[in-house]
Structure formats: structure tokens, C-alpha cells
Amino acid sequence: MNHDIQIARAAQLEDIGQIASRLGLSEDDLERYGKYKAKLPLRLIRREGPQGKLILVTAISPTPAGEGKTTVSIGLSQGLNHLGRKVAVVLREPSLGPVFGIKGGAAGGGQSQVLPMEDINLHFTGDFSAIEKAHNLLAALIDNNLQSKSRSLGIDPRTVLWKRVMDMNDRALRHTVIGLGGTGGGMPRESGFDITAASEIMAILCLSESLSGLKERLGNIFVGFTFDKKPVYARDLHAQGAMAALLRDAIKPNLVQAIEGVPAIIHGGPFANIAQGTNSVLATRMGLSLADYVVTEAGFGADLGAEKFLDIKCQSAGLAPDAAVLVATIRALKYHGGVALPDLGQPNPEAVANGLPNLEKHLDNLRGFGLNAVVALNRFGADTEAEIQVVAEACRKYGVRFAISEAWGKGGNGAAGLAEQVLAAANEGSHFKPLYEWETPLKSKIERIAQRIYGAEGVVYSKRAERDLKRAERLGLSDLPICMAKTQKSLSDDPSLIGRPTGFDIHIREVEIAAGAGFIIPISGDIMRMPGLPATPSAEQIDINEEGEITGLF
């Protein structure tokens, strides 16, 4: 089996001007980054008039390996292209840090990749770097103010939660003491680094609709409290103008190509736990303006990614999907049917059947949102016919469309059946209704998500969480939507509860404020915001030759 990078290298890339022409764009519409990447100026977004149909790709609760949502999304877009539709796939940008750790690239796989994969997985068009700079500029301005005599805002350093970010798996930066070295080196205090994808600026960029909207959100970032307990925002440091200037190009969606020449709009990559986990509103709008069908995806399982996509992004931007695709794998179903990770390769139709309640719950949830869903079984080599039939049969019983995706091995051809089902669902249409109104009280919103989406009995708040919620209310943030930080491994907040757990509570340990992004983050469990490198980092395998060809990315 070829590695993704070998397949990618064998592919014949088309000039990005050719790709753009499929969306009705001319050379003058593009801001090129070489021959195969371009930024799309925001003026190309059409806010009035006919828009494309929006197809959301989400998944059942995943195994640690992931269930291939990105590959299925790209494959589906290639399948729709086979059927003669004008289509764009709209995706997140991968983070650089993990490339040097365990995981390979995050640009799809096999015959359903976006290209050029080396570029997309490394610096791409510099968006992550720009976000990093904007984030760290605010941090530098905060620390500069902390030691200012003449212009001090009186910020209590112990209340500053704004850390720095770096797009690198670097665990030594998680917890640091900064400002050492005497009076010339700032104010000593505890701080640390998150990975750039976890930056609130990433979440902000992906929810902004314009440069002025971006600037307003940047100004709203909550920095901490003064010694006399007044809130301090980024606008109090006059930071938002320079931060937005740093994001001038990063706010523009990027155009690349899927391996079969389908236009791919790739933009933004916020975390799916402490943030919304989906690409930018502007990228989605760009797709809807330029294509008849837009395939997009949201991180983790549907309990996290789809819920946030619908309640945060869609409500914020006035978007509504026309259909949803729920990706399942035989592996994940067996996992939810009680099979241990090392044994997932063994045929076991009974375990598949035992895992179906997880699928069913996610389907119920999508129906609850009013979405017309299609189950896409992302087929792996080890899957048996008997196992697949279990899923097909169950979908018939549930009355939901079902299709097998072989997009990894066969590209668009392997997703033609899925594309037909999705077309049928999208043409039938959906009747999207959000789970809650933003104006509902914070606790009611949290409880509604926990009970309706996760299937919990109730929500248990720690004392700290209660205090945090009161603080959010005091700051006038009660009308913000909820961005739940929970394990993706279970519908519950306990990673070991597989399938469709019942009779559990959701435990909220603390509640963070993302006043700039515009959501409240109840946190259950531990959230890793700065990964580490493994004992043998994949960086050791990466190399480049004199012709600039990179090896060791996979």
C-alpha cells in the first residue's frame, strides 16, 4: 500500500487557475501562492441571491485513529463531481505541530486527498503563523502593561489567563515561569503555551464575517481583572487594530485542489474541544457563493463537532445544512460493541451489532436538528461483508439512507454511490432548527446539550464551575452559545463509557470565557492544549532532497 505522500507525488496537479475556473473565477480573482495555492479575496463572497447546498459531514464517536471524515468529505466531493455537479469541498487547515509527532498529515488520504499535501501540512499560506503572531502580540502587550509605570491598567497578573501559542508539539512549554531576570525582564509570573489551533484567535477568525467584525471580536477578548476587580479586554490595550492587521491575509480562504481536480477551500483549524472545530464561516460562505454543492466537515463525533457546527457556527452566521453525512466505520462500531483496540481487526459481526446504539444516538441527534442524514460507511480493507450487512440492515430499519465509501482507495469512483444518496437527501432538503436559543440562561443551555445530545441525566457543577458561571453572567455574557469541552471518545464525559451510555451525569469542572470568539466553554475532564512529542518523533524521518522533494510525511 502506498503512503499518502507517494500517491500525492504521483498525482498530476493542475494549475490553480484551472481549478478556479471550475468555480467561475478568473486569474484576476486569485491571490496566488505559487502555482497550486491561492487566496480568495472576500469580495468573491455573494451574500444575496442563490447559494449552493450545504452538506455537513460528521461521524459517530471515534476511535483514537479517527474515522476518516476528511477522506470521506473529499471523496464525496469527488463523487459529486463525477455526477456532473459543481462542487467544492470546504475543510479545516491542518496544524503543523502534530506533523512532527505521531500523526501524519491531515489532508485526507489515499485517492481522496487535497494537494499539494506537503504545503498544506507544513506552512500552507501562513494562516497559522499569522494567528500565532496576533495571539502573541496581545500577550506581549499584556506583559508590557504589567510592568508599565505611566500607563498601567492595574491588571492583577494572577488573573491573566491569556497564554502564548506555538504551532509545535512542545510539552516543555505547557507550564512556564516568565518575566525572570530582574527589572528589565518584565514581571515574574506563571504562564505557558498552547498549540496555535487552541488559540482563541483561531476561533475568532473562523467566526468572523469581515475585517471589522474580526476587529470587534479581537477587542472583546477577555484578558483578566484589575486589582480592583474590573474586567480588562484586549480593546483596553488598543490591541485589536494591530492584531487585525496581522490577520489581513489570514482572513481570506485558501483554494487548493482535491486529487481529482475538485476545488478545495481550506481555511481555519480551531480545536474541536475548547473551540468550534470547524472551518471558517467565510470559507463556507465562499463555497456556497461559488459552487452548487459544498461538502464540509466538523471535528470529532456528531455530539461535539456537529452540535457546535449547528448551534455556534450556523446560528452565528445564519447557515443551515441541506443534508448531513454520518461517517461510521466497522472498527468504531466494534469498539462501541465492546471489542478492545488491539482486536478491532478481527471479523466480529455481533460486536458491530452491539455498537449500533452509538450510531443510532448520533442519528437521533441529527434528526433532532431537523437534518436529513445519510450514513456513510468508510470501508477499510479488513471489513467483512457480514459486518457491513449488519450496518446496512440497521440503516434500513432506521429508515436512513446508507452508502459505502471506498474513497480512500478509489477516489470519487469509490464514493459515487454515497454521492447519489447525498444528492437525494439534499434535494429532499432539511429543516434545520437549533437545539437552543442563545438567549436561554447559561445553565439551561448546558443542560440541554447534556441531556438531549449526550443522553445524560443531568449536569453536576464543581464549586469552581458555579463561580465561573456567575462571573460570566456578571460580565454580561449570558447570551453567548455554549462550546462544550468533553472527551470525543464517549457520548458521556467518561472515555470508558462506549456505545450509547445512559444514567450518567456530565461533570463540569470549570467554565472558561471566550468573549472574543463569543462562546462559553464548560470543561469536563482534562483538555490537552499543548501536545508532546513521542519517544521517536516522526520529525526524525522527514527529509528533503536537492529538488525540494519532501519525504517522511504520511
Next chain:
Amino acid sequence: MNHDIQIARAAQLEDIGQIASRLGLSEDDLERYGKYKAKLPLRLIRREGPQGKLILVTAISPTPAGEGKTTVSIGLSQGLNHLGRKVAVVLREPSLGPVFGIKGGAAGGGQSQVLPMEDINLHFTGDFSAIEKAHNLLAALIDNNLQSKSRSLGIDPRTVLWKRVMDMNDRALRHTVIGLGGTGGGMPRESGFDITAASEIMAILCLSESLSGLKERLGNIFVGFTFDKKPVYARDLHAQGAMAALLRDAIKPNLVQAIEGVPAIIHGGPFANIAQGTNSVLATRMGLSLADYVVTEAGFGADLGAEKFLDIKCQSAGLAPDAAVLVATIRALKYHGGVALPDLGQPNPEAVANGLPNLEKHLDNLRGFGLNAVVALNRFGADTEAEIQVVAEACRKYGVRFAISEAWGKGGNGAAGLAEQVLAAANEGSHFKPLYEWETPLKSKIERIAQRIYGAEGVVYSKRAERDLKRAERLGLSDLPICMAKTQKSLSDDPSLIGRPTGFDIHIREVEIAAGAGFIIPISGDIMRMPGLPATPSAEQIDINEEGEITGLF
């Protein structure tokens, strides 16, 4: 008087394809970054056959405001263009961090700027970010190894001098403790951040001639010692391949335009104190391959910038300037004549005369290198005719060409006289001979620079410096050239000694090793590698409007 950004905005930019065509390049030769920036692939460098003439712009010992070398360089290239010559100006890339502090952009000024100035001053084509990532990847791999059980190299964390870098003026990051937070957070140890321009990777990129050469230098980076005192290099961590992959695009020189349409190749920006302070060898070679005249500059005064340009860069790459331009200002001459900074605006021909020995020493040094020099007086509005005549007269006496540059206010027209003098000097030619052979012992090289270039009596080494020199010898690095870190404010190592000091010693406090870049850094005095922000950072003034127009950069 208009700010630079207003002049820049009023300028009519040409498409970068048009600019490239002046160098005989076609669209296919370019890797575009939008309409006004492009990367130039290394295959365009011609190593055999006719090459352009190389003109090095340097300066007398500067005042804190700088003497306008970049503006004169750009103006001179525009002046040569007026005279019908095929010319390119080859410059350093500005650092992002200082943009948010006191200083404005670093892309020339007035009618002698490079454009688009907002892009060049902000992220440009991502080179600094790529260097930052490559640097910090090595740091992450080091800390990952420090806590590795199975694959430990036994590195003694107290000997690790490789810090992290960030292109931000952020003094709170100068001195830090990292690796806190328990066993999951790495090994606690002291460390810190430098600004990206101070990264050894920046110096390496600017001295490399190819991707394989780059990789070799990256592998040679000295990391520290094991507990049993064995040296550890980046190659021992298998870091060089991934680092080079991150630099795949950053190694390619960038093409932009000067305000009058002259091609400007801008690439690399190493510090001028702890590094060589000049643009990349590849950028210079690119210019010499594509243009008949190449104007380039080196940081700080000629005692630092020109000496390193000649003894490190030229010797390393086999380059030789055909002429040198020594930039002087009336302000700086008055400063060296004993006038205090606040009084530099007052007419004072006597003080100008008293400052001439500084100019004379730099001229002597350039002659010592065998270079045919032209003195360029960078004229400011407050300069009087009487003051200028003092300089003109002195140059006549020294037998050196003299010209006034009014490039800031008048662009190429204001530098036409200078261009004629430079053409005459370059056509006469130079007979470059380096100050020392690299094979000379370390101390002899240091002393030769101190005595011949600075005019010192001798060199005094601290105990630590003696130890450091022995270590460098033990590591087999005696044949590396010297990159002196010394104040730029004086020919001596005492910033208060103006003019042409005599009877002083140079004091070497410590000696650093840049085994990857390939030079030894004797350090005299304090070197600031991570600037801070001022009480009122210029970031507060920077803004962007809905059309993406940035204000507040100057």
C-alpha cells in the same frame, strides 16, 4: 512631510511579472505570492559565466536613528536605473517584532522604499516564520530527548544553550523556566526566547548555497554536552531533515519592487551583532546572475557590517565587491564631533569637521580590503551647505569620490550623481583581499580585527572567554571565521568613545559557537537578543480598514 506608508500607498505598483521581466524572467520562472511578491527558484542562479557588478553599501558609525543605508541603497539602485543600467537592489528582510515597538518599518523610506511595504514589514512570504518553526522544532526535540527514557542521549540540561525564538518584542520571554507541571511537562530547566532574527538558523539560511548545504549546516548546530562531556549536535537528534523541509520555500529569495520599479531581491535578516548582518548568499548570487549591477548593504557601521560581509560572507561564497559606498550623515558626523543627541539639529560645521576622523577610519578600512569607495552623504532637511562643504572638501583631500544622496525625497533622481560616481568606481574596479585567512588561529583572527579594523591596542579576554576559546578549539572549530559582537555606536567596545578612538583595548567577555552557521562569536559588552516594547507601543496606532488598508505603520 508624508509618512512612508502614505507615499507607499500613493505609489502605482507594477505587477511582479513586469518587474521580473526587467531581469529577463518570464512568468514561469516565478512562484507568485499575490500580484506583487514572488519567490525566485534557485535554478535561476547562474554560477558560471558573466556576473553582475557587486556594490556594497555600508556606513560610518551610526547614531541610534541609523544613517539610512537602506534608503541610500534603494535610491542608488533607482539612480543606476535612471542611467539605463540593468540593476537589482538586494536587501535584508525586516523583522516583525520591532514593528510593534518603537521603530517603524525597515523597507527604506520616502521615495526610496521597497513595496508593498505593509507586506514586507509584516509576514512577507513567511520566511521568518519558517525559520522560527525550524528553530523551535530543534528546541522541542532537545527537550523531548531530555525526558526520554529509551532514547536518551544523556544531554546535561545545564549545558543546553539552544533557546527558542519568537519574532516579537517580548521582554517577558527573555528569561524563563520551562518544563514545569510535573512528569508530564518535560524537565524543568532555565531557558528563554530570542527574537527570530537572532536565530542561528537565520545565519545558516543566509550562508547556505543549496538545500543540501543547508541541511549539513543545520546538522552541525551545537546543542550542548552530555553528562560525560561529549558534544551533541542537531544531527545527533536527526533534526536536520525536518528542519530543512520547513525551510524549503524560505531558502528561495523574494522578488519585490522599489518604488520606481527597480527589481528588489529581499531575503534573510540576521542580526548584525551576533550574526553576519547581511542578506543571503543566494539572494546576492541571484542578483548577480540576473542583473548587471547589484546594490546590497550590510548592517551597522563598516567596522561590523562590512567587515563581516567581506570576511564571512564573501570568503564563504567566493564573492568580491566591485565598489563600496560609505554612507555618512551630517548628524552622525556632528555626533562623532562631540555634539549631544538633542543638539544634532543645530548647524555646526566645526563639529562636522571634528567628526571626520570616524569617516576617515572607515575609509581606511575599506581601502585595506582593497575596495574602491564612494562617500555618500545622505542629506537631511536640516543640513546646511557649509556643513556639507566640510565633508565634500575632506573627501577631495582623502582622494575619495563623494556624492550627495537625496534619495529619500527625490528617489532615483536624487541619487543620480551618486550613481554616476558609483559606476565610475565599479568600472575602475576593486581588488578585494580579506583581512585574514580562515585558517589563522582564533585569537590571531580576533586580534587582527580589533587592531586593524577597530584601531585597538589589543584584546583582553575574560577567564570565561579563554575557556570558551579552548572549547571551540577542542571541538575542532579553529578554522571558522570570526563574527564579532560589539557595540555599533563606537569603533571601540565602549559606546561612549565617539570619533576615532585610540589607545583602547577590546574586552571579550565570552565566546559563543555557531557551529552550524560556521563562525565563532566573541562577545564584548551586552548583546540584546530579545527587545522589549516601549511604554507606548506603536502597535496601539496600527489599524486596518474593511478594504484591508493598514494605517499606523511608518
